[in-house]
Amino acid sequence: MASSCHMTTIIDLTHDGTVLDAMESTCNDLHACNPHRDVLSELSSIASMQSEVLDTAEQQQQKHQQLRVYLRVRPFSKDEISSNEDQGCVVLENARTVMLHAPKGSATMKSSEKGVGQAIHTFSFSQIFGPETKQADLFEGTIKSQVHDYLEGKNALVFSYGVTNAGKTHTIQGSQKDPGILPQALDVIFRHIKGRQYEKMDLKPYLGSDAQYLGPDQVQQERNTKAAIFALLKEENELPRVSRVSSHSSSTGSLSFSVSYDNTVEFVAASGDRDRSQFALWVSFYEIYNESVYDLLQASPTSKTKRRTALRVCEDSVGNSYVRDLKWINVHNSEEACKILRVGNKNRSAASTKMNHSSSRSHSIFTIKLLRIDGTEVQTMSELSLCDLAGSERCGRTKTFGERLKEAGNINNSLLILGKCIAALRSNQSDRMKNGYIPFRESKLTRIFQSIFCGKGRASMIVNINQCASTYDETLHVMKFSAIAKQVVQLIPTKCLESLTPRLVGRDGKPLLKNGVIDDQALENYLSEEELLDEDEADMSILPQEDLMNVIENLRTKLLAERRKNLVQEIDIRKEMGDAMLQQLMESEELRNCQVAELKESYQEKLENTFEMYKDALKDHAYQRALERVEDDYVPLEEFIAEQEKVEALEQKLSGSTVGSSMVPTKENSSQTESVSQPPPVAMQEGLTVSAGDVLTAVSKDAEQRKLLLKESAMEKLGEQKELIVSLQKRIAVLNDALHEAGERFFEKTSEIETLHKKLADQAHDLESIGKGSLEKDKELALLKEELAKLSQQSPVQSKPKRGFMANIRESVTSPRTSTIARTLRKSVRTTPLLKRPFH
Numbered sequence: 001m002a003s004s005c006h007m008t009t010i011i012d013l014t015h016d017g018t019v020l021d022a023m024e025s026t027c028n029d030l031h032a033c034n035p036h037r038d039v040l041s042e043l044s045s046i047a048s049m050q051s052e053v054l055d056t057a058e059q060q061q062q063k064h065q066q067l068r069v070y071l072r073v074r075p076f077s078k079d080e081i082s083s084n085e086d087q088g089c090v091v092l093e094n095a096r097t098v099m100l101h102a103p104k105g106s107a108t109m110k111s112s113e114k115g116v117g118q119a120i121h122t123f124s125f126s127q128i129f130g131p132e133t134k135q136a137d138l139f140e141g142t143i144k145s146q147v148h149d150y151l152e153g154k155n156a157l158v159f160s161y162g163v164t165n166a167g168k169t170h171t172i173q174g175s176q177k178d179p180g181i182l183p184q185a186l187d188v189i190f191r192h193i194k195g196r197q198y199e200k201m202d203l204k205p206y207l208g209s210d211a212q213y214l215g216p217d218q219v220q221q222e223r224n225t226k227a228a229i230f231a232l233l234k235e236e237n238e239l240p241r242v243s244r245v246s247s248h249s250s251s252t253g254s255l256s257f258s259v260s261y262d263n264t265v266e267f268v269a270a271s272g273d274r275d276r277s278q279f280a281l282w283v284s285f286y287e288i289y290n291e292s293v294y295d296l297l298q299a300s301p302t303s304k305t306k307r308r309t310a311l312r313v314c315e316d317s318v319g320n321s322y323v324r325d326l327k328w329i330n331v332h333n334s335e336e337a338c339k340i341l342r343v344g345n346k347n348r349s350a351a352s353t354k355m356n357h358s359s360s361r362s363h364s365i366f367t368i369k370l371l372r373i374d375g376t377e378v379q380t381m382s383e384l385s386l387c388d389l390a391g392s393e394r395c396g397r398t399k400t401f402g403e404r405l406k407e408a409g410n411i412n413n414s415l416l417i418l419g420k421c422i423a424a425l426r427s428n429q430s431d432r433m434k435n436g437y438i439p440f441r442e443s444k445l446t447r448i449f450q451s452i453f454c455g456k457g458r459a460s461m462i463v464n465i466n467q468c469a470s471t472y473d474e475t476l477h478v479m480k481f482s483a484i485a486k487q488v489v490q491l492i493p494t495k496c497l498e499s500l501t502p503r504l505v506g507r508d509g510k511p512l513l514k515n516g517v518i519d520d521q522a523l524e525n526y527l528s529e530e531e532l533l534d535e536d537e538a539d540m541s542i543l544p545q546e547d548l549m550n551v552i553e554n555l556r557t558k559l560l561a562e563r564r565k566n567l568v569q570e571i572d573i574r575k576e577m578g579d580a581m582l583q584q585l586m587e588s589e590e591l592r593n594c595q596v597a598e599l600k601e602s603y604q605e606k607l608e609n610t611f612e613m614y615k616d617a618l619k620d621h622a623y624q625r626a627l628e629r630v631e632d633d634y635v636p637l638e639e640f641i642a643e644q645e646k647v648e649a650l651e652q653k654l655s656g657s658t659v660g661s662s663m664v665p666t667k668e669n670s671s672q673t674e675s676v677s678q679p680p681p682v683a684m685q686e687g688l689t690v691s692a693g694d695v696l697t698a699v700s701k702d703a704e705q706r707k708l709l710l711k712e713s714a715m716e717k718l719g720e721q722k723e724l725i726v727s728l729q730k731r732i733a734v735l736n737d738a739l740h741e742a743g744e745r746f747f748e749k750t751s752e753i754e755t756l757h758k759k760l761a762d763q764a765h766d767l768e769s770i771g772k773g774s775l776e777k778d779k780e781l782a783l784l785k786e787e788l789a790k791l792s793q794q795s796p797v798q799s800k801p802k803r804g805f806m807a808n809i810r811e812s813v814t815s816p817r818t819s820t821i822a823r824t825l826r827k828s829v830r831t832t833p834l835l836k837r838p839f840h
């Protein structure tokens with residue numbers, strides 16, 4: 001089997017020894033499949049810190065306070081079984097360990113087959129709840145202790161996390177027969193405060209952690225608001241009822257909860273010493289969609305054009321975040337609370353339908369604030385929030401575009417920031433010296449629950465998964481995220497509870513209560529929330545003036561320091577950027593110079609070669625011409641020497657005959673003489689009477705003359721050749737100049753050619769559009785022709801003039817255009833090879 005040859009990753013975060021390796025492998029795998037790589041670097045750092053063994057007492061305590069992360073596995077639906085989703089991907093090893101086997105075809109399996117990542121992963125949780133787990137058991141095993149702490153005045157936050165359709169809402173809200181942890185918690189709370197309810201409705205949660213005293217008119221206003229909200233359900237004519245026989249039940253209208261959980265007795269017993277206290281319960285229900293907060297108790301506008309009002313997240317004077325203008329409704333029993341839940345669900349689905357998005361794309365938060373009141377004094381105020389997170393699937397899978405992409409981005413972003421905060425918290429906790437930045441303010445979700453993560457309450461997470469093979473990769477991603485979340489240790493200082501005592505504030509920022517008695521003067525000065533809230537972000541106006549001045553002074557100092565820091569940073573950045581730009585400019589300048597030099601060199605070489613070629617050609621030509629001229633009159637030297645020798649021989653012969661007797665030339669001799677010296681001496685022709693001495697003299701004179709003639713002609717030719725050479729040299733110089741000039745012109749022409757290239761491209765483009773236009777015109781013409789043909793058929797009398805008309809159209813529409821195009825085409829055809837011809 002393929003999976004057997006792949007390595008198994010054990011991510012057992014409860015055993016210190018294995019943590020390091022496990023986290024590292026988690027991070028590696030996340031790198032392979034998770035787009036949020038920056039979180040992962042932070043997560044890797046957690047892994048390294050985990051290597052420290054938790055064995056001191058303090059660390060042991062921390063271990064107990066680790067963020068509790070539970071796993072709930074949803075059972076298969078019938079459809080899923082029939083579509084072969086059950087491929088044994090999720091195997092529960094024991095109550096704390098689960099093994100994930102990548103199915104065939106999943107990205108994880110493909111990666112592991114390529115040698116990246118593993119096909120089998122093991123994860124451990126605080127507790128695992130299998131598919132058969134009952135809702136009551138889940139409540140018992142998960143948030144029961146948190147609800148207990150809540151009743152004692154501590155804050156609690158529960159996240160329900162997982163991909164869409166994994167069972168998050170089922171876990172929180174449940175169904176009619178199977179109520180989730182929220183109705184069960186409400187049931188427990190109301191059973192706890194039964195008979196001790198503060199009925200007056202005049203003490204209400206205010207800002208982040210304070211309480212507000214309401215005047216009679218304001219109380220009336222609260223009643224009206226509550227009635228108006230409940231009225232939204234009246235049309236459905238469902239009366240919620242709580243029936244408790246052997247089990248406890250509550251209703252949310254269409255959701256009629258039957259709560260079988262019955263462990264509230266222990267809570268009541270535990271708080272027996274506080275019997276004198278009374279309790280007021282206020283609830284709110286809101287959602288965070290696309291990084292905007294919307295009150296789910298505010299009916300969404302019916303008009304399509306009207307938008308829902310987004311609420312602002314603010315901080316009070318002690319840094320507690322709260323949603324400004326959020327509706328808080330005083331509820332007296334589970335039914336009322338569940339009605340609120342139902343109204344919220346209704347508004348949520350109405351808004352999502354109107355906006356054309358699935359409600360699972362928003363985070364919904366149901367908050368219950370419990371005020372413990374002694375007389376007229378609010379002793380404690382605790383908060384229980386149940387947060388049903390949006391589906392955790394990523395963009396790639398959902399194939400989102402436009403608004404959906406933004407939405408998916410925001411969902412992923414808030415979950416990413418949640419992950420970042422968790423990682424940063426863990427990192428800071430591991431290294432006491434470290435005080436790293438925790439990006440709470442980067443998403444609405446983390447900003448609202450910042451105080452809980454910072455020790456003002458306990459958080460837990462219920463991770464929901466389905467076992468479907470088709471969603472395996474997403475499920476693995478969810479598991480890895482939760483493995484990291486489980487590493488967060490929540491340090492909750494015991495002193496923190498004292499600071500939770502809510503204050504009632506007046507106009508001057510002083511508490512309305514003095515020693516447990518309402519200060520009438522302060523009450524008179526009491527301003528409405530609207531008047532107090534000048535600032536959007538932090539409601540500083542509720543502070544005493546002195547404190548306010550201090551705060552302002554502090555802020556001013558901080559601002560100055562921050563500005564200075566910014567200025568220095570800006571200067572540094574500017575300098576850095578300037579240097580970088582200068583460097584870049586210099587580099588590009590150098591590159592350009594090199595290119596120019598190279599180009600110059602290559603052209604110079606080409607020019608020199610061309611020049612040499614021309615020079616050689618000219619020399620050759622000049623030489624040939626000179627040779628041609630000389631050839632006509634040229635007497636070869638050998639011939640000349642042979643002639644001279646003959647003359648000399650003749651001279652010798654003649655001198656011989658002068659010494660002996662008078663020489664009578666024989667026929668032979670005369671013919672010899674004739675052949676040797678031409679023309680023969682006149683005396684010889686005249687008769688044999690001429691003496692030999694005279695003949696000799698005449699012959700030698702003739703030879704002398706011939707010599708002189710030859711010499712003169714040779715000298716003449718030499719002079720001519722010299723002149724020719726000089727003139728050729730001059731011509732070469734002229735040609736040199738011309739070549740230089742040609743070189744320069746070549747550069748000019750090259751740039752011109754480039755421009756022409758561009759023009760040509762433009763013209764080709766124009767031509768194309770003209771061509772298109774021409775086609776259209778042709779079509780029109782064809783239509784016209786058709787119409788004309790039809791018309792001519794209809795009225796034969798007019799056929800002659802129509803033909804002429806058509807011919808005109810053809811001539812005026814077709815010919816000029818065709819000729820223009822043809823001309824342009826011809827031109828471009830002629831131009832192209834010219835431009836392409838290389839320069840020699």
Ligand SMILES: Nc1ncnc2c1ncn2[C@@H]1O[C@H](COP(=O)(O)OP(=O)(O)OP(=O)(O)O)[C@@H](O)[C@H]1O
Pocket residue numbers: 073074075131162163164165166167168169170171175359360390391464
């Ligand atoms: N433990 C369970 N037992 C039986 N049915 C369950 C369980 N968990 C979920 N379901 C059913 O599975 C379906 C999907 O559950 P649910 O709507 O809670 O998923 P979800 O994660 O909240 O989805 P979304 O993100 O779309 O809100 C519902 O029909 C629900 O009734």
